[in-house]
Amino acid sequence: MVSLKELKKGFFTSLWFVFLTFPIVVIKVDPIERTVMWRWQNALYMAAGTFCVYLLVKYFQNRKENQSSNENKAQTSSLIHRALQKPLQRNILFGVVATFAILFPHLFSTYQTNVMTTALMYVVLGLGLNIVVGLAGLLDLGFVAFYAVGAYSYALLNLHFGLGFWTVLPIGGLLAATFGILLGFPVLRLRGDYLAIVTLGFGEIIRLILENWGEFSKGPSGISNISRPGFFGMGLNLEQSIHYTYYLMILFVIVTIFVVNRLQDSRLGRAWIALREDEIACQAMGIDKRKTKLVAFSLGAFWAGIVGVMFAAKTTFINPASFTFLESAIILSIVVLGGMGSIIGVLLGALILILMPEYLRALSEYRMLAFGAILVCMMVFRPQGLISNIRRTYKFEKKTN
Amino acid sequence: MDYFIELLFSGLTRGSIYALIALGYTMVYGIIGLINFAHGEIYMIGAFTAFIVATVLSIYGFPLLAIVIIAGVAAVLWSSAYGYTIEKIAYKPLRHAPRLSPLISAIGMSIFLQNYVLLAQTSDFLPFPMLIPDFEFMEPIAHIIGSTDLVILVTTVIVMVLLTLVIKFTRIGKAMRATAQDRTMATLVGINVNNVISATFIVGSALAAIGGLLIASHIGQINFYIGFIAGIKAFTAAVLGGIGSIPGAVLGSLVLGLTESFATGYVSSDYEDVFAFSLLVMILIFKPSGLLGKATNQKV
Amino acid sequence: MKQPILNVTGLSMDFGGIRALNSLDLDVNNGEIVALIGPNGAGKTTFFNCITGIYKPTAGDIFLTPPNSSKKISLKGLKPNQVTEKGLARTFQNIRLFPKMTVLENVLIGRHCRTKAFIFGAIFRTPATRKEEKNSLETSYFILEKLGLAGFANEFADNLPYGAQRRLEIARALATEPLLLLLDEPAAGMNPQETIELDFLIKRISGEGQAILLIEHDMQLVMSLSDRIFVMDYGKKIAQGTPAEIRQNPAVIKAYLGEEVDA
Numbered sequence: 005m006v007s008l009k010e011l012k013k014g015f016f017t018s019l020w021f022v023f024l025t026f027p028i029v030v031i032k033v034d035p036i037e038r039t040v041m042w043r044w045q046n047a048l049y050m051a052a053g054t055f056c057v058y059l060l061v062k063y064f065q066n067r068k069e070n071q072s073s074n075e076n077k078a079q080t081s082s083l084i085h086r087a088l089q090k091p092l093q094r095n096i097l098f099g100v101v102a103t104f105a106i107l108f109p110h111l112f113s114t115y116q117t118n119v120m121t122t123a124l125m126y127v128v129l130g131l132g133l134n135i136v137v138g139l140a141g142l143l144d145l146g147f148v149a150f151y152a153v154g155a156y157s158y159a160l161l162n163l164h165f166g167l168g169f170w171t172v173l174p175i176g177g178l179l180a181a182t183f184g185i186l187l188g189f190p191v192l193r194l195r196g197d198y199l200a201i202v203t204l205g206f207g208e209i210i211r212l213i214l215e216n217w218g219e220f221s222k223g224p225s226g227i228s229n230i231s232r233p234g235f236f237g238m239g240l241n242l243e244q245s246i247h248y249t250y251y252l253m254i255l256f257v258i259v260t261i262f263v264v265n266r267l268q269d270s271r272l273g274r275a276w277i278a279l280r281e282d283e284i285a286c287q288a289m290g291i292d293k294r295k296t297k298l299v300a301f302s303l304g305a306f307w308a309g310i311v312g313v314m315f316a317a318k319t320t321f322i323n324p325a326s327f328t329f330l331e332s333a334i335i336l337s338i339v340v341l342g343g344m345g346s347i348i349g350v351l352l353g354a355l356i357l358i359l360m361p362e363y364l365r366a367l368s369e370y371r372m373l374a375f376g377a378i379l380v381c382m383m384v385f386r387p388q389g390l391i392s393n394i395r396r397t398y399k400f401e402k403k404t405n
Numbered sequence: 406m407d408y409f410i411e412l413l414f415s416g417l418t419r420g421s422i423y424a425l426i427a428l429g430y431t432m433v434y435g436i437i438g439l440i441n442f443a444h445g446e447i448y449m450i451g452a453f454t455a456f457i458v459a460t461v462l463s464i465y466g467f468p469l470l471a472i473v474i475i476a477g478v479a480a481v482l483w484s485s486a487y488g489y490t491i492e493k494i495a496y497k498p499l500r501h502a503p504r505l506s507p508l509i510s511a512i513g514m515s516i517f518l519q520n521y522v523l524l525a526q527t528s529d530f531l532p533f534p535m536l537i538p539d540f541e542f543m544e545p546i547a548h549i550i551g552s553t554d555l556v557i558l559v560t561t562v563i564v565m566v567l568l569t570l571v572i573k574f575t576r577i578g579k580a581m582r583a584t585a586q587d588r589t590m591a592t593l594v595g596i597n598v599n600n601v602i603s604a605t606f607i608v609g610s611a612l613a614a615i616g617g618l619l620i621a622s623h624i625g626q627i628n629f630y631i632g633f634i635a636g637i638k639a640f641t642a643a644v645l646g647g648i649g650s651i652p653g654a655v656l657g658s659l660v661l662g663l664t665e666s667f668a669t670g671y672v673s674s675d676y677e678d679v680f681a682f683s684l685l686v687m688i689l690i691f692k693p694s695g696l697l698g699k700a701t702n703q704k705v
Numbered sequence: 706m707k708q709p710i711l712n713v714t715g716l717s718m719d720f721g722g723i724r725a726l727n728s729l730d731l732d733v734n735n736g737e738i739v740a741l742i743g744p745n746g747a748g749k750t751t752f753f754n755c756i757t758g759i760y761k762p763t764a765g766d767i768f769l770t771p772p773n774s775s776k777k778i779s780l781k782g783l784k785p786n787q788v789t790e791k792g793l794a795r796t797f798q799n800i801r802l803f804p805k806m807t808v809l810e811n812v813l814i815g816r817h818c819r820t821k822a823f824i825f826g827a828i829f830r831t832p833a834t835r836k837e838e839k840n841s842l843e844t845s846y847f848i849l850e851k852l853g854l855a856g857f858a859n860e861f862a863d864n865l866p867y868g869a870q871r872r873l874e875i876a877r878a879l880a881t882e883p884l885l886l887l888l889d890e891p892a893a894g895m896n897p898q899e900t901i902e903l904d905f906l907i908k909r910i911s912g913e914g915q916a917i918l919l920i921e922h923d924m925q926l927v928m929s930l931s932d933r934i935f936v937m938d939y940g941k942k943i944a945q946g947t948p949a950e951i952r953q954n955p956a957v958i959k960a961y962l963g964e965e966v967d968a
Contacts, residue, residue: 024486027479028453029525033460035532040461046525143505145512190690196504197440201640202689205682208637212679263828270827271820271838278803278814285801288757290789290818290881299824329633333516340509373520379513383506384498397859398809398842 010062018054022047064385105254109247117250121318123358124253125311128260130338130350132307135264137336138344139273140300141280143200145332146187146207150180150305152214152327154312159227159322160220169233169317173310180309181302188301192294207332214324226323233317249318256314260307261347267303268347269396276300277345330372337375340382343389352390412670413663414550414558418623420662421561425616426639427646427654428568429488429609435585435649436605437500442511443491444613445636446518447484449629451614452533452621453522455480459534472534480614487518488610489603497599515633523629530628533621553623560619564612565655572651577604585649634678638665641685647698656696708735709770710885710916711756711793712777716765718748718755718940725751727940729765733885735772738907738917740927743937744960749920750798752937753889757795758785769793771884790818792884796874796891798920804863808854808873811862812845815880845880852876852906868899872906879910886910888919892926904929928952936960 029050032041109117129151136144154176161167161175187206191199214221221227232245233252240248267273275296278286287293316322338357342349357378361371382389426448433441459476467475495514499507572578584591584601592598620635621627638661646657661681669677688695711733718726725748733739741749755762758780767780769791778791794815803811820841826834849855852872857865862873871891878886891907892900900923907930911917921927927934928948936944936951938960944951951957 020490024483024490025525027457027483028450028522031457031461032526033457033464035460035534038464040464141505143508190686194689194693197508198689198693200508201440201644202686205637205686205689209679209682209686212676212682216676216679266828266830267824270834271817271822271841272824272827274806274810274814275817277806277810278817281803281805282801284759284785285797285803286814287785288759288789288795288797288801289814289877290786290794291814292784292786303824330516333512336509336512369524370520373517373524376513376515376517376520380495380510380517381513383502383510383513384495387502387506396810397807398846 010059014055014058014062017058018051021054022051025050109250114243114246117246119359119362121246121250121253123355124250124257125314125318126335126338126358127257127351127354128253128307128311129335130342130354131260131264131347132304132311133335134304134339134342134345134347134350135267135276135307136300136304137339138346138350139268139280140276140297142297142300143196144203144301144304145200145329145336146203146205146210147304147308147335148327148329148331149187149207149210150183150308151312151315151331152210152324153180153183153305154309155316155322155327156214156221156227156312157309158313158316159230162230162316163227168231169313173313176313177306177309180312181306183309184302184305185298187305188298192297204329204332207327207329211324211327211329214327221324224323224325226321226325228321230316230320230322232320233314249314253314256310261351264347268345272296272299333379334375337379341378341389343391346389346391349389349391408670411550412666414554415670416663416666417659418554418557418662419666420642420659421557422616422620422623422635423639423642423662424561424655424658425564425612425619426635427643427658428651429613430640430643431646431648431651431654432581432605432609434643435651436581436602437496437588438504439496439507439511440640441496441606441609442508442636443495443514443518444609445632445634445639446515446522447488447491447610447632448613448617448635448639449627449632450487450518450522451480451484451610451617452627452631453526453617453629454483454614455618456531456533456621456627463534477615477618480618481611484610484614484617485607488606488613491518492603492606497602515636519629519632526629528629530626532626533624535622535625553619557619557623560615564615568608568612568651571608577601581605637685638681641681641688644685644693645688645695647695650695650697653695653697660696708772709733710735710772711918712766712768712770713756714766716752716755716767717763718751718760719763725940726755726762729937729940729942731935731942731945733916733918735916736911736914737932738911738919738930740931740934741918741920741937742922742924742927742934743943747937748940749937750889751940753795753887753920756780756788757793757887758783758788769884786818789881789883792882793887794878794881794883794885795887796871796878796889798889798893800870800874802862802870802873802877804861806862807859808862808865809842809845809849809858811873812848812876812880813841815848815877816841816845819882848876848879851909852879868895868902871895871903875906875910879915883915885916885918888917888921890920890922892921892923900926 026047029046030043032043033039034041108120112120129147133144133147136142136147157176157179158167158169158172161172167175187203191202194202215224217223232240233249235244235248275286275291278289278291279293279296279300283293286296315326334357338353339350340353341357342351342353357375361368361374426444429444429447430441433439433444455476458479459472462472462475491514495510496507499510572581580591580596580601581604583594583596584598588598591601616635620631639658642658642661643654644657645661646653646655661684664684665677665680668680709732711731713729713731716726716729716731717724729748729752731739731741731752741752743749751760754760756767761782765781768777769780770777771792780788780791780793783791803814806814820837822834822837825831826837846855846858849858852875854869854873854876857869857873862870865873871893875886875888875891888907892903895903904926907917907919911930919927919930931948934944934946934948934951935942936954936957943956943960944954946954
């Protein structure tokens with residue numbers, strides 16, 4: 005179990021954290037009323053909390069060390085992967101999930117359906133970013149910009165020209181993809197950190213332009229009264245529209261998973277992974293890194309654009325505040341949590357990160373805190389994510405040549 | 406002409422603040438090759454700590470000078486402690502991980518700290534006490550340069566000089582330079598690299614805390630989000646001057662501060678942040694090594 | 706009949722004030738094994754980097770000529786992936802495999818420049834794409850078998866023992882169907898047994914008609930394998946000839962061992 009020495013260290017660690025967090029956590033001043041509130045109980049919570057966390061961390065570290073190190077290296081298939089291999093188990097799993105997904109709006113309230121639709125949108129966003137970050141290894145911190153392009157293209161085209169959802173859907177996607185190429189060109193030569201910062205800069209620039217160029221984007225007050233998606237020209241009431249949007253998103257998710265799966269397992273997908281693993285070797289093996297990067301950016305952006313159009317149609321109101329760097333960080337968290345490059349991982353990551361705060365309403369104000377903590381913890385403890393990277397295995401019969 | 410000089414000093418003041426923060430970025434990048442995304446939050450925490458301590462002391466009736474000194478020391482002390490702790494938790498375990506990992510960890514830490522302060526304190530803008538009184542001898546030129554500006558400029562100069570002396574002439578300074586150049590070799594000659602890295606974070610955080618204290622007095626209010634924008638701008642300045650170069654960070658900060666001041670003064674103030682971001686993007690694309698940095702070739 | 710596959714003339718490379726390569730001439734004929742040797746820092750890897758497009762040479766010409774053709778393809782100014790497309794493939798001094806891809810996938814990457822499928826093909830799996838994939842898989846597996854790596858096919862590349870990793874790099878380069886194979890210190894870090902196996906392997910590959918240019922420090926291996934040897938020192942060619950000629954060349958001896966002080 006845990007040794008005395010570790011207990012002592014835990015004790016001192018918790019003392020350190022009490023000291024560290026003292027001004028911010030314990031003291032609360034009201035400068036107008038000129039009062040000071042001393043929240044001593046917080047110090048206690050902090051001490052107890054850090055002590056427990058420290059012991060937990062040490063416990064898991066000890067356990068990991070005691071296991072044979074070879075286990076990590078071989079392709080360990082997780083429970084889910086093994087379930088997916090056997091056809092019977094796979095079909096049962098799919099059947100259950102599919103039935104649940106189809107019946108969902110009828111089992112739960114419209115509010116819940118809305119929340120699930122949002123989660124599904126983040127699944128698609130996560131899958132889009134997964135192409136850029138997970139497969140191609142390009143840390144794009146400005147992904148939200150493409151999301152914004154999609155949303156604003158629908159909002160503006162709808163406002164000025166009355167174009168409908170289905171008309172703008174491909175337009176929004178293609179426009180976002182174009183922006184993806186435009187963003188990609190200047191950053192082709194940049195490595196990891198610089199690429200991340202430049203993309204972050206682009207994302208912020210787009211948002212700030214949307215906020216300040218009022219004549220074009222209507223500024224901070226945003227655009228409202230955007231048309232919902234049409235159903236063969238018929239009008240839908242609110243509940244029907246919410247259900248309709250939900251089923252549309254299910255469809256989008258299925259299509260996206262299909263496409264991303266195909267891409268991953270193709271010549272292009274392998275080129276992306278080679279690019280991520282070693283850019284120089286990848287070029288030496290005949291892969292045009294510029295083309296490969298640009299395609300990654302534009303495809304990822306395409307999906308963000310499509311979801312953007314859907315977002316504008318679903319909420320019928322958009323403004324620049326929805327497209328901050330924080331959004332990019334959330335989508336990144338989904339990809340990181342799920343496991344870079346893994347489709348199921350992104351699915352799980354999105355569902356966990358978006359649905360949990362809804363169902364843990366009492367703790368919802370800790371949501372962003374949890375995001376930050378998750379990013380740090382995942383990188384330190386499990387960088388491969390929830391679902392680790394499994395490469396496709398091929399079987400060969402013995403050829404008699 | 407008066408307007409020009411006013412903008413000039415305003416720019417220098419801005420530049421000084423950016424410099425205090427940029428130094429932390431550049432020192433950390435120089436030594437472990439990491440962009441410490443959470444550095445802006447250290448600055449913010451410094452400002453908050455100073456705010457809290459100063460307000461408490463003023464409520465209990467301490468004299469102004471005592472408040473300034475104690476709040477300043479507190480800000481430096483706690484920011485350094487945060488810098489040290491963050492390095493141990495979020496960066497040290499990732500020293501040999503692929504480059505993406507510590508960067509993501511830093512982003513996570515940044516978000517975590519922002520929300521930590523938000524939850525533990527408040528989302529409101531808090532009024533920062535005027536710790537720097539208007540000096541009488543500044544009266545005649547007060548419309549061009551305020552007392553606070555003067556204090557900021559003077560403090561920054563003093564800090565720069567001290568930092569340069571430390572880096573150039575002390576043992577720890579030499580150890581920092583050695584570790585920045587070749588970490589493995591530094592270990593082999595007996596330098597305790599972990600301590601040197603911790604010391605770098607501590608010094609960088611202390612500088613940021615001073616910056617936080619000064620800017621909060623200058624602007625008169627703080628909130629949990631000020632670290633983000635200040636961080637990006639200071640990072641821009643560090644990259645502009647050549648990331649990893651201490652004189653570069655100072656030069657870049659002054660250039661950024663002055664250009665921002667003149668651009669917003671003569672052109673438009675709405676797009677102030679767009680300007681900083683655009684400058685950052687331009688430099689990274691066209692001259693990533695910055696003004697004083699050297700382009701490094703990757704060995705194949 | 707001698708027919709040069711690679712023809713390099715007057716190649717020079719300056720890095721700031723340093724002349725890393727000084728007007729170098731080198732040629733490799735079809736089916737030959739040519740070795741490039743020289744003391745450390747002579748500029749051998751720089752030479753490889755120049756002809757494969759990683760560096761842009763300051764001066765000189767680089768021509769690739771496919772066998773049974775008179776068309777000379779200039780490699781000057783081409784990007785690395787273009788160079789590989791034209792028919793020059795290499796391995797690296799420090800192994801640069803794709804660690805988190807399987808052995809088979811590493812070799813499949815080598816097929817990239819000889820195949821065409823793009824976004825449409827990837828998503829819709831057209832018959833043409835499927836046929837291309839099947840061909841790539843079969844060719845890659847065949848190459849793995851040839852290099853004795855078939856048993857590792859579904860392993861992550863970074864799980865392989867060192868010798869196998871070096872062979873995998875060669876397999877990957879071969880998958881690009883190169884006109885000329887460049888090997889950068891293939892025997893580095895190998896024990897004597899592994900080196901002997903490498904000797905057999907390279908001779909076997911050469912026996913199938915593959916032209917090879919290698920950089921190597923292991924003199925026994927060089928003497929055993931090479932048809933011709935070029936010797937470099939301080940960026941210049943100081944000698945060229947058959948192994949027997951080089952062994953006795955005074956300039957070469959001086960470069961490696963220093964001036965003889967007569968007792």
